[in-house]
Amino acid sequence: MTESVSLAQSSPTIGTFSEHAGGLEWRGRQETLRLEPWGPDAIRVRARLGGPLLPDLPGALLDEAPPAGPVAVKVKDGTATLTCGAITAEVNAEGMIRFLRTDTGDELLAEERAHFWWPGPRLYTATGNGYHRLEQRFAAYHGERLYGLGQHQHGLFDQKGAVVDLVQRNAEVSIPVLTSSRGYTLLWNNPAVGRVELAENGTRWVADSARQLDYWIAAGTPAQTQRRYTAATGRTPMLPEWAAGFWQCKLRYRTQEELLSVAREYKRRGLPISVIVCDFFHWTHLGEWRFDPAEWPDPAAMVRELDELGIRLMVSVWPSVSPLSENHPVMEQRGYFIGTEYGPMAHADWPDKEVAETVQVAFYDATNPDARDFVFSRIQENYLDPYGISEYWLDACEPELKPGFPANLRYHAGPGLEVGNLYPRENARTFYEGLRAAGRGEDEVITLNRSAWAGSQRYGAAVWSGDIGTDFATLRRQIAAGLNVALSGIPWWHTDIGGFHGGDPDDPAYREVLVRWFQFGALSPLMRLHGFRDPGMPLGPAMTGGPNEVWSYGPDAEPILAVYLRLRERLRPYLLAQMRAARDEGLPPMRPLFLEFPGDARAWDVADAYLLGPDLLVAPVLEAGARRREVYLPAGARWADAWTGASYEGGSTVTVDAPLERIPLFLRDGASLPVAG
DSSP states (O other): OEEEEOTTOBOSSSOEEEEETTEEEEEETTEEEEEEEOSTTEEEEEEEESSSOOTTOOOSSOSSOOOOOOEEEEEETTEEEEEETTEEEEEOTTSOEEEEETTTOOEEEEBOOSSTTSSSSEEEEEEETTEEEEEEEEOOOTTOOEEEEEEOSSOOSSOTTOEEEESOBTTBEEEEEEEETTTEEEEEOOOOSEEEEEETTEEEEEEEEESOEEEEEEESOHHHHHHHHHHHHOOOOOOOGGGGSEEEOOSOOOSHHHHHHHHHHHHHTTOOOOEEEEOTTOBSSTTSOSBOTTTOSOHHHHHHHHHHTTOEEEEEEOSEEOTTSTTHHHHHHHTOBOEESSSOSOOEEEOOTTOSSOEEEEEBOTTSHHHHHHHHHHHIIIIIHHHOOOEEEETTTTTOOSSOOGGGEEETTEEHHHHGGGHHHHHHHHHHHHHHHTTSOOOSOOEEESOOOTTGGGGTEEEEOOSOOOSHHHHHHHHHHHHHHHTTTOOOEEOOBTOSBOOOTTOHHHHHHHHHHHHHHHTSSSEEEOOBOSSOOOSSTTOOOOOOSGGGGHHHHHHHHHHHHHHHHHHHHHHHHHHHHHHHHOOOSEEOHHHHOTTOGGGGGOOSOEEETTTEEEOOOOSTTOOEEEEEEOTTSEEEETTTOOEEESSEEEEEEOOTTOOOEEEETTOOOOSOO
């Protein structure tokens, strides 16, 4: 229901207000500004210079807004308000917006001028043909903390003070959504390449070239706004039960027999395993998306044996296509590749089979629905139909361009600068929609992705933290990375256990890193052992890395790792309950402490521990040689050491023993979980 009052008012020198489809519109200085209710306690804002709003630009929000409940629009004395539940937007005669708490009138967030003489908070700098470099400015607030923005390797949990590029890169996942300690979540609903500056003297969002400003804001506690955000951008399907188990992977198993020998050895040793991964270069040529019979002579027999062992096979699928691929000519002729403004339609150099040097490969255009259909038709013909393989690892899906010049790209959805960040989400969409349409009952779809954008979760995209280092400093950074990506709407996240770039299984120092990382991995939303272990080989079809199985790290480490494999198995029912909460409510399994305890000021600062679901606090050991660690236990609950049973009142910091075989774990308010067996 919308209450509309006095909508014919205007300022004689500035702008005019009107009602539009239950929302509020302001026009002035050739600019159109529209505010609309977009779900409970949430408002969408769009603005364009030089014409009416463009309705069909790519974005993260679902096509239809969630029901908003009661809405009120009022105009009085040259000021208009739009109230949607807990949030009220106040617009002055110059078109500047303040967002307020409806119940108290306190300011949540306000747009801000660039300078006292500048007419408003939105700056449009023409780049030609109706495109602009867009700037949106907001006020800064002393003591505000900001979280989200996807996944980054800068190690920051609180993003306040950071300048973050809005562009997709390996290990840098751009999802432009922020949750504030002031009680709101804001989505920059624009896949354009740009940046966000979270400075002490103001916040600025920038799109390097786009046609329209678009953002969404919701008021409430962090848990409430997570529910609102995921309802507006789409919630994840249910995680398949098998995916909650242990995934074995390395770069790479070169042959069918090598992969099967590893799977058999896990079963011989009685070690739990759910998935084994067939990595890159298993193909005939890059972009043919099929097994090379020289190395994988009988995939059907391989899948049958793995199935008998209770193990799923996941295969690596890259979005790049070699000129040697049988698919390259038809895809080029049909316009299925990402185009370029200048130069050949080649986006990276990459090794391929049967050639000594690298070749220039193209990436398929995942924003083109016909290209998506074509690619999945190859996947279905070569993996799904003959072998029943429905688990796919979508590597290099940023896409991994070399050089990374988005301004030179032309997508089906628009110019590279305007839509470039959209790619990984649409690539996940290829497989989600393809599996759903294949008629095989694939309702619980999961793909493993190296990148994502806002809304990727609705296409079953799991994300890992990319090609990262293999030391304790890198491990420490992953906690903040995982918490921020969780607050960005992606519930299924993990790291390469042990890191990716190197790591010598025979080095005692690295073995300690691996053990501590394995413990963290066992208490992550997903658990996958991966890496390019020493001794490695040069990049190419013949490459492989050193051993990377549980038994590869020596007789002292193996029994510890086995304990955590079995702990993971015992916790699977609890983990799957958290996955249902992600599906039904949009709450991530891996949670910052403040998601459950927003009233505890100290909980907003904890970047080295987290909650796995509501009841289990996880405090990974993140320092070499550490055998004790301090843990902050949030106020408002009583906590029990899951290993010893010792009880502690919340709101305090405790120091607990952490021998190499133990990761500190705490149970909330008498929760009973099978941690100690």
